[in-house]
Amino acid sequence: MTNTAEDAYRHILTESIAFLYPAALRAAALLEVAEHLAGGPRDVAELAGLTGASGPYLRRLLRLLASHGTFREDEDGRFHLTPQADLLRADAPRSLRAAVLLVTEDSWWQSAADLAEAVRRGEPAFDRRVGKPFFAHLAEHPEHGALFDAGMAAYSAGEIGYIVEGYDFPDSGVMVDVGGGRGGLLLAALRARPGLRGILLEQEQVLAGNVLPELGADDRWTLHPGDFFSAVPAGDLYTVKNILHDWSDDQCVRILENCRRAMNPGARLLAIDAVIPPGNDPDFGKAIDILMLLLLPGGERTRSEFERIFERAGFRITRVIPTPGTVSMIEAVPA
Structure with a gap:
């Protein structure tokens, strides 16, 4: 928080070029610097040879990243992995490499440049910049769709443990x-939950990359190609993770109504999204909300905003469960 005129000046000056840090993360990820440091520290000359980069330029890139705790330079000029830098490795536990490449993709950067126009018009910047809605663009460009799927999986991976530990998933049912x-x-x-069975509802091209065979029990899960705006299969617990924030209130009501119509007696619904807290404190959800504003017709919501769309869809929210991560779990039952 800024306290003096000098603090305010330095804050705005610094934050106005903060976009250079994610740009540097993207460059390091593309150059695979972290992969080349997995076996131990290296000097810039070695790294330049391994990455095919200019040594002097690479040093400047890594110096900026090291100032943020991503990589570390020692007194001999060698660079080391840090816990932050390790997340840029493709095979690191909870790797964020795909997520970094996703959110720094050209069309996302370009959309951010149109933020003022998006706010002025009240419509996503992406549509104007690219010429079509976000998901239509992904459908027409499979390589972008694959990056989106990988990036979203990387973002989700860090939250899944919190969700499974923090919610009483049923021991049986679907x-x-x-x-x-x-x-x-x-x-x-x-x-x-070894007694639980599951259905994965997704578009067919996304299902092609599903990870469920890792369970080793093919009789416990089913792939269901489909569109949640049309219909969903019957079940006892519905999870809707990072979905509602993509869509307008009316579209969310349609998704939720389809779930309610398909529910078995006694079923519950668990929506997993950021819940925007009141007040002026920083919150990850407030930043993601601006990303949604740029890309899609949806956005992050407060608890009262969730209550309104759930009520319209015939649900009653029973509890909101925060997690140690960036999302909360919103449990609801038919009203």
């Missing part, structure tokens, strides 16, 4: 993961 991507959450839930 869990329907609505728009569940590659199935990371469903896989974790099935591992935690």
